[in-house]
Amino acid sequence: MFLRDGRYFLEQYIEQKGSDNSLYKELETTQKETFYIFKLELLTQWDGSSPCDNCDKIFTIDSVPVYLNDNNLYIAVFPIPNTNNHFVFREHAEFFSHDVPWYQNPTVLFILALTSCVIFVLCIAIYLPLRQLQKQTYNFQQVQMKFGDGKLAERANEKLPAPVGHLAKSFNKMANEIESRVIQSQIFAQAIPHEVRTPLSRIQLVNDLLRMKSQPTEAALHDDIDLYIEDINNLTTSIIMLSKLTSMESSFYETHRSNLNLSTFIPSRLAAHPYHNLTVSTQISEDIVVRCDSTMARLVVDNLIKNAIKYTHTSVKISLIDHDSHLELSVEDDGSGIPESKRKEIFMPFARLDKSRNSKTGGFGLGLAITHAAITRLEWAIDITHSDMNGANFTVIIPKSSNLD
Incomplete structure (x- = not known):
């Protein structure tokens, strides 16, 4: 694997040499260049000696000597065809070294930056819909509270995405039914007492006429009738008052x-x-x-x-x-x-x-x-x-x- 990578870099160097778009301009100029985990070097008139200090030759494959240094990193020397120069391919010691702090390691920093960006994008992608859902839920809750306080005309906004839109439709359907029933009850509670007062007035009139023609012994009966009429009048008055007091839509009993x-x-x-x-x-x-x-x-x-x-x-x-x-x-x-x-x-x-x-x-x-x-x-x-x-x-x-x- 190591030698195959070395041959690939050598072929790329030979192919791009002298080109304006060459990735190896630094190597041609300074004789040295670093590609992430590999370091490249050009040797002129190499005498076959060790290309680095404290490294030993371990084997030769296809005329390519391979060395191993003290850090257990491989170094290979490839001859460049048709020249007296050699292409040194070695593993980057600093990249593999544990002595380099993680916050100075460019690869680690790149991975951390990439991970942070991904997490940030995911958070935004999750937060925005949740924030919108929270706002819609809050508005829906406010409508429910107003409706619960007696403001029966309140309705939720149905033009919202699911699930709030479905809840709003169900709530509005229920609210329409409740409002209809409450209004019917209030109309009944207020209309009946008014309707009762008309015949009561007639009964009162008839009772007064009969009292004038009755015997003294019948006065107690007429008094009882008056008391019954008064009781019914008091009852109807109380019913109307209670109906208006318990109706949040009533303006008659608004507090001043x-x-x-x-x-x-x-x-x-x-x-x-x-x-x-x-x-x-x-x-x-x-x-x-x-x-x-x-x-x-x-x-x-x-x-x-x-x-x-x-x-x-x-x-x-x-x-x-x-x-x-x-x-x-x-x-x-x-x-x-x-x-x-x-x-x-x-x-x-x-x-x-x-x-x-x-x-x-x-x-x-x-x-x-x-x-x-x-x-x-x-x-x-x-x-x-x-x-x-x-x-x-x-x-x-x-x-x-x-x-x-």
């Missing part, structure tokens, strides 16, 4: 924030609700002003006060405490309390519990549902615990971010 002094607002709302034969105590910090929607705040406070008065036995306690991180509004009663397993259920529309909150007090089960919807609009939070008064304790957490700077 203003400064509200809770320290005076809560006592004023308490005075608006009669609580005969009950003891109501308050513990309200002074000058607590928040920035919120006063209509939503009134719905929260009024319904919690009415709920406590309705279900308590003898006393109600209302407290407003200013903590470091939040405000805490608590409404407690000494009623029968709410079982822990039912504390999430009571915020559902038309939810009713056992005897303690059903047969004795009545009600339609919409007050706390309206309270929860208003609290959601205000971005507050509500929790139910057992009161020290042995009843229920409704605690509203108002973040300090809602407070004035």
Whole structure:
């Protein structure tokens, strides 16, 4: 193999000698040249002595002597035809030497550079599609979050490559179905109460006419009819209010924030609700002003006060405490309390519990549902615990971010 390589280089040298494109110009000029792992040299008038120091002749093949030096590298001397010169072909000692640091080895540096370029190109080829996929996924996630928050008109971009495009199409199909059903439910919830009020007004009119012609003994019956009509009116009003509160597309109940002094607002709302034969105590910090929607705040406070008065036995306690991180509004009663397993259920529309909150007090089960919807609009939070008064304790957490700077 070594001799065959040597003969190849010799033939190339002879063929290109004197040519303008010769690869061996340096050899012709300086008598020496290096080709990566081989070193070439021209000898004139060679006397047959060793071509290098510390090398021994090991054999001769076809008139070509081959030598081996101390580094176990081969050296061959080829006669150049029709001349007295000789062509010395040897392995490059520095290339094979382990003494050369890797960072100075041109072959190693070339391989490292080539490998780095390949890795860089591969990284770019992988990163760009992944980055694009990440961006598409993020946008799709934002649409899902907005849709989940109640913005039912939101739709994903379907003009995207798979798999995001397929997901977007499936999501939009589902969103269309959900939006259609929700709109139908909202139309039903708001249209039916309006339609009911017309016959109720007629019933009220007829009842008033009959009352004028009836006997005194029949007055209680007409009073009952008036109470039933009032109950149905209250029910329809509550249904419409809850429907609009829970609809994110409703502009009627959009929050309009203003400064509200809770320290005076809560006592004023308490005075608006009669609580005969009950003891109501308050513990309200002074000058607590928040920035919120006063209509939503009134719905929260009024319904919690009415709920406590309705279900308590003898006393109600209302407290407003200013903590470091939040405000805490608590409404407690000494009623029968709410079982822990039912504390999430009571915020559902038309939810009713056992005897303690059903047969004795009545009600339609919409007050706390309206309270929860208003609290959601205000971005507050509500929790139910057992009161020290042995009843229920409704605690509203108002973040300090809602407070004035």
